[in-house]
Amino acid sequence: HYHLHVWWNVSTTYDSALCENYLPITWNGRTFTSTGTQQAVLVGSHGVDSTVTMRFRRLVNTHHTQRDTVVENSLPVRYAGLTFGTDQRDTTLVRVNAAGCDSLIHYSLHVWRNVYNTVDSTLCENFLPLTWNGVSFADDDSSQIILMGNHGVDSILTMRVHVLRNTYLEHHDTVVENRLPVRFAGLVFVAPRADTLLRRVNSAGCDSLITFSLFVHWNYHMRYDTMVCRNYTPLVWRDSLFRDSDVKNTLLMASTGADSLITLKMQVNDVYDTSVDASICFADNYYVGDNAFKHEGDYDVMLSSIYGCDSMVHLSLTVYETFFYQEYDTICDNQQQYFEGQYFQKAGTYVVNRYTTYGCDSVLTLFLATKPSYDDTDYVVICYGERYVWSDSDTYDRSTSEPRMHYFASNDCDSLRTLNLQVDQPVHAAIKASPTVVAEVGQDVTLSDISINDSLRWWFFDGELFSRSPQLVYPFPPDRDTLHVVLAVESALGCRDTATVTIYNDMVRIWAPSVFTPTLPSNNKFIVQGYNIGSFECRIYNRQGLLVYHSRDISSAWDGTHGGTLCSQGAYIYHVTYTSLYQPKETRKLTGSVLLMR
Secondary structure, three states, X not given: OOOOOOOOOEEEEEEEEEEHHHOOEEEOOEEEOOOEEEEEEEEOOOOOEEEEXXXXXXXXXXXXXXXXXXXXXXXXXEEOOEEEOOOEEEEEEEEEOOOOOEEEEEEEEEEEOOEEEEEEEEEEHHHOOEEEOOEEEOOOEEEEEEEEOOOOOEEEEEEEEEEEOOEEEEEEEEEEHHHOOEEEOOEEEOOOEEEEEEEEEOOOOOEEEEEEEEEEEOOEEEEEEEEEEHHHOOEEEOOEXXXXXXXXXXXXXXXXXOEEEEEEXXXXXXXXXXXXXXXXXXXXXXXXXXXXXXOOEEEEEEEEOOOOOEEEEEEEEEEEOOEEEEEEEEEEOOOOEEEOOEEEOOOEEEEEEEEOOOOOEEEEEEEEEEEOOOEEEEEEEEOOOOOEEOOOOOEEOOOEOOOEEEEEOOOOOEEEEEEEEEXXXXXXXXXXXXXXXXXXXXXXXXXXXXXXXXXXXXXXXXXXXXXXXXXXXXXXXXXXXXXXXXEEEEOXXXXXXXXXXXXXXXXXXXXXXXXXXXXXXXXXOEOOEEEOEEEEEEEEEOOOOOEEEEEOOOOOOEOOEEOOEXXXXXXXXXXXXXXXXXXXXXXXXXXXXXXXXX
């Protein structure tokens, strides 16, 4: 009996994990510095090979740097279970991480300190009120405010304001003119000034406002001009004696203390005593000053001279006789009247003077009236081709100014009448229209007046006045077939003529179908349609060029047959030639294809 017992080889695997601060590690002669797997073959107690596998995992330590910044009023700060009440620099903290390994934390804390400051400000009162960080100062005062800086730090600022006072002063001076100029506050014044504002700086460095007023009592220089008659001299004025014309001065002091100089210019005028011998003609006046004398005699007249002084005039006046004659006559205005050696033709009053031995007028008066005679001209204008019958019963048809006719008017004066006949040049109305046939909706038509010898014109469209221009552009109405235009013209002398033109609407439209089916109840014929069509011819060909249909009647239609047999399905070519109703000499074409369906 044989018995076999086997000691089996053993294979084993170990898993191990270790924090990196414990590395390197040695196992069965093998070194681990990082995560990995290694095998070792060992001999057991029975000589059996044992294979051992080590699977090693490296656990990582944690290293962390934390830096915090806070403002002072946020202290104390708690971090990682510790409390910090001031700045910290690179404090190392040891903790265990989630893997169970050491964690090193380098912690730094920076504290922004609160700021305390006091500001002293001094200013002049005219700069008040002062606003500082939302606080208004109207006088000496102090105030605190809390501000937040860039880092959120509280800053307590105290403002202490000291106010320096401005100075205000009013100064009024009064002087007489001869005390000018006046100096004040470094300035020179040579004339009165009212409420002059002077700005100075006081000892505190602030503005001082001085209101300065200067009143001046002026010296007076008065001049008087006066006149007296000589019979009132001598004349005394303020201790000055005037016997004749002279100029004298006196100096006075006014109540204000100002000097006053008064000048008197005295003019002494003479008085007169005069004798005058004079003569006048009868009915005349002799004047002495404003006094009129017409009767012979002696007169004493007291006058005032141009200066108002009394003057005596002794007048001795002699009066001589005059003579008067009057004559009344009436003549025709083409006659003359003889009177006292002169000829008179116009109506009026004519005075002829003759003189006596004493030089007095003898007045001869002619009162002349006139009766009208007539020299008339009949101005007549006739149009070319007309005849005119004048007062002499003759007939005239040419321009002339020669016919004259003498006659006696109802007042027995010889009169003349002349015919001035003017025959106007022929006036001929004519219109130039472009175009006379329109082919588009709203197409412009240009109408020009090409009349001969016209001066005025009137355009009538369908009987209504439209324009007076020599040329106009008129859009053809879209809803009309024709437009009737009448031009009425008139010459400078009033002769008239008219011309007419008719503009036609030649908006030709023509169209053809693109497909038809002869075997259907509808759309079973090929027919060309349109309007304003004159002549018409249609030819239809198959693909081989064979003529299958021909017609000159636009109202006829092709039923799709040729020779009584329905044509095959396919495309057919049509050629249409046509003209417009209004332009029959212009041939137009329409070409296309139509599809015959079966």
